[in-house]
Amino acid sequence: MPSKLEQRIEQLEMQIAFQDDTIEQLNQALTDQQWQLDKMTRQLQLLGDKFKEFQPSPIASQAEETPPPHY
Template identity: 35%
Template sequence: MEDRMNELEIKLSFQEDLLDTLNETVVLQQQQLDSLQRQFQLLYQELRTMKDQVGEGRPPANDPPPHY
């Protein structure tokens, strides 16, 4: 009975460690998703700004002047 109890305690310990590791992984992935979402929003805003500039007849800021 003692051996069985020790085995169960060892398994529980490994499961708790695994759960902690998985939780840390999920937290890191959520942080990465949040960061990527912010970057996407910034890129989307920049694209809309460029589209609005072209729609108004102004060339985007990074284009070379027409005489090149």
């Protein structure tokens, strides 16, 4: 029959193993999120670049519009 000390050591070893597994899962989740964030950042940069390439609208802004004749 194992002594209380042996039982306690075994319990601590199981806790450490569980914590190691949890840390590994959290690390993998963080790595995946960083990859997704990097991908979205690149996509946003590409969209920003494409947006800058658009020609200005041929429609005049409100400030440039001539007021209607009844004003």
